[in-house]
Amino acid sequence: MKATYEAVVGIECHVELKTRTKMFCGCANAFGSEPNTNVCPVCLALPGALPVPNGVAIEQTVRAGLAFGARIPAYSKFDRKNYFYPDMPKNYQISQYDMPLVQGGEVRYWLEDGTMKRCPLVRIHLEEDTGKSTHAGSGDGRIAGSLYSLVDFNRAGVPLMECVSEPALHSAADAVAYLASLRRTLMELGVSDVKMEEGSLRCDANVSVRLAGEAALGTKTEIKNMNSFRSVQRAIESEVDRQISLLERGERVVQETRGWDEANGVTHPMRSKEQAHDYRYFPDPDLVPLEIAGDDVERLRVGLPELPWERFERYTRAFGLGSKQATQLIDTPSLARYFDRVVNASSNPQQSANFVLGELSRLANDSGVAVADSKAEPEGVAELIVLVEARTVNSKIAKELLERMWRNGGSPKAIVEDEGLAQTNDADEIENLVEGVIAAHASVVADYRAGKSNVIGFLIGQAMKASRSKADPQLVSELMKKRLR
Numbered sequence: 001m002k003a004t005y006e007a008v009v010g011i012e013c014h015v016e017l018k019t020r021t022k023m024f025c026g027c028a029n030a031f032g033s034e035p036n037t038n039v040c041p042v043c044l045a046l047p048g049a050l051p052v053p054n055g056v057a058i059e060q061t062v063r064a065g066l067a068f069g070a071r072i073p074a075y076s077k078f079d080r081k082n083y084f085y086p087d088m089p090k091n092y093q094i095s096q097y098d099m100p101l102v103q104g105g106e107v108r109y110w111l112e113d114g115t116m117k118r119c120p121l122v123r124i125h126l127e128e129d130t131g132k133s134t135h136a137g138s139g140d141g142r143i144a145g146s147l148y149s150l151v152d153f154n155r156a157g158v159p160l161m162e163c164v165s166e167p168a169l170h171s172a173a174d175a176v177a178y179l180a181s182l183r184r185t186l187m188e189l190g191v192s193d194v195k196m197e198e199g200s201l202r203c204d205a206n207v208s209v210r211l212a213g214e215a216a217l218g219t220k221t222e223i224k225n226m227n228s229f230r231s232v233q234r235a236i237e238s239e240v241d242r243q244i245s246l247l248e249r250g251e252r253v254v255q256e257t258r259g260w261d262e263a264n265g266v267t268h269p270m271r272s273k274e275q276a277h278d279y280r281y282f283p284d285p286d287l288v289p290l291e292i293a294g295d296d297v298e299r300l301r302v303g304l305p306e307l308p309w310e311r312f313e314r315y316t317r318a319f320g321l322g323s324k325q326a327t328q329l330i331d332t333p334s335l336a337r338y339f340d341r342v343v344n345a346s347s348n349p350q351q352s353a354n355f356v357l358g359e360l361s362r363l364a365n366d367s368g369v370a371v372a373d374s375k376a377e378p379e380g381v382a383e384l385i386v387l388v389e390a391r392t393v394n395s396k397i398a399k400e401l402l403e404r405m406w407r408n409g410g411s412p413k414a415i416v417e418d419e420g421l422a423q424t425n426d427a428d429e430i431e432n433l434v435e436g437v438i439a440a441h442a443s444v445v446a447d448y449r450a451g452k453s454n455v456i457g458f459l460i461g462q463a464m465k466a467s468r469s470k471a472d473p474q475l476v477s478e479l480m481k482k483r484l485r
Contacts, residue, residue: 003211003247004212005209005210005244006209006214007171007208007236008167008168008207008217009169009172009175009206009207010164010165010168010220011163011169011179011206012163012165012205013162014160014201014202015186015194015200015201016029016129016201017056017057017060017159017191018191019054019060020056021054022054022157022159023053023128023157023159024043024052024054024128024157025051025157027040029158029159031199033154036153036154037154043153043157044089044153051287053078054159058126060159061101061102061124061161061191062292062300063189063300063303064102064185064186065102065103066300066301067185067188067189067304068105068106068107068121070102070103071102071104071105072101072103072292073103074291074292076100076290076292077283077284077289078095078096078126078284078287079094079096079098079283079284080093080094080095080284081093081094082280083278086149086151087156088156089131089153093127094127095126098281101124102121102125104122105121106118106121107119107178107185108309109177109178109180110323110327111177112324113323114316116312120166120168121165122165122166124163125161125162125164127162128158129157129159131151132151132199133151134149134150134152136149155199161192163182165178167208167217172232172233172236175205175232176232179232180229183201184333185309187333188308189304197227204222204226205222205226205239206220206222206223207221207223207239209243209247218253219252219254219255221254221255221256222256222257223236223259224257224270234262234265235260239258242266256269256270257269257270311326311336312326312327312330318349319343319350328357329353329356332370334373335356335372338371342355342378342379345382345383346381346382346386348382351385355385355402356371356381359399359402363376367406375407380411380412381402384412387413393412393416394473395473401416431479438484441459441462445459445484456480456484459480
């Protein structure tokens with residue numbers, strides 16, 4: 001009987017915080033500047049320069065911990081993590097080891113079918129980012145017989161928050177859903193841009209496999225160089241398959257760091273995996289320990305917004321939205337807040353979601369203007385929903401009104417009243433329209449009666465055109481079918 005294996009995955013996320021300045025100096029924390037322009041003696045580690053902690057970054061890390069239900073200890077400290085990297089001027093990184101700012105907590109996430117899950121966190125600690133190396137060359141990558149690298153120290157010293165999960169995820173799909181929820185939460189908090197394409201969100205996956213039902217963990221490998229959620233999913237799936245193949249051949253998995261080859265869809269060895277003692281951690285003598293006041297923690301806790309998982313449960317349980325619609329709204333915090341205002345004014349969650357994710361999102365894509373930044377106010381959209389539900393206007397008129405609101409704002413109710421756009425529900429008037437269309441299109445009527453039932457759409461369209469789109473489409477359809485019978 002073939003053995004059944006279980007994947008065990010833990011995620012380490014590095015998140016660049018959205019602060020005005022770097023972690024330990026006054027240089028700008030900005031993406032896209034000319035190389036080596038946002039630097040100073042502190043982040044270049046020149047002799048005599050001393051670090052000063054960024055208070056905003058510390059607050060942001062504590063807020064993130066509170067959002068994930070973690071414990072904020074009263075005392076914390078910074079440590080030196082020693083290694084030789086060419087993109088770190090000091091040859092050590094100021095990080096946190098045994099006394100991080102945030103301990104424990106959990107990330108609540110949901111799958112595509114709406115199933116809610118939880119993944120516990122080990123810790124969230126605060127450190128500084130490294131610079132960025134670009135390995136380059138001409139032809140075979142050599143100049144005067146040597147490889148060369150370019151180093152940009154703009155990123156060196158940027159506040160970096162590392163979120164470390166327990167090895168409690170058991171599939172690539174779970175890992176991606178976990179990452180998506182963590183990213184949504186940090187976006188809602190406003191602590192980071194969390195853009196993988198710009199490097200403000202980077203993640204590594206620790207992957208192992210074991211026989212199903214076993215408690216002991218297998219030998220893990222760490223996967224790096226994943227720059228999208230799709231890459232994360234493919235890399236984990238590939239590495240799980242590789243490890244299972246090794247074990248089934250009687251070979252062993254080697255603990256190591258592996259890179260992800262996007263083009264070939266495989267992981268490849270990079271280096272042996274470092275252990276904590278390899279970094280020779282010790283308390284940074286230039287930085288005093290941190291004391292986190294309980295009052296400050298409570299102030300930050302009270303100021304937390306509604307979290308994505310809480311919003312998901314409200315949308316799906318209280319509003320009855322499907323998982324896909326709820327997720328689409330939550331993925332853009334400003335859109336979710338706009339939607340909430342529409343619902344509050346219309347008391348119609350489903351129609352509000354249809355408008356916001358449908359026609360309004362189409363207008364946003366066409367114009368390049370976010371829904372929340374458009375001239376179509378949520379209260380005006382709610383007013384339009386009420387008009388549609390009362391059958392005061394039909395869907396075609398509603399679409400035209402929405403486009404006008406997008407361009408110019410205004411009240412749809414006032415526009416309908418001023419321009420006489422209210423839907424016609426008079427059965428006698430609509431029946432006269434239907435009779436006129438039937439008389440004018442005798443050949444199409446004959447086709448319909450001969451069995452070509454699809455031509456009725458043409459006849460209904462002609463009646464709507466004759467009414468200048470003001471007739472009730474449902475009534476037109478009913479009377480047309482009745483007259484043709």
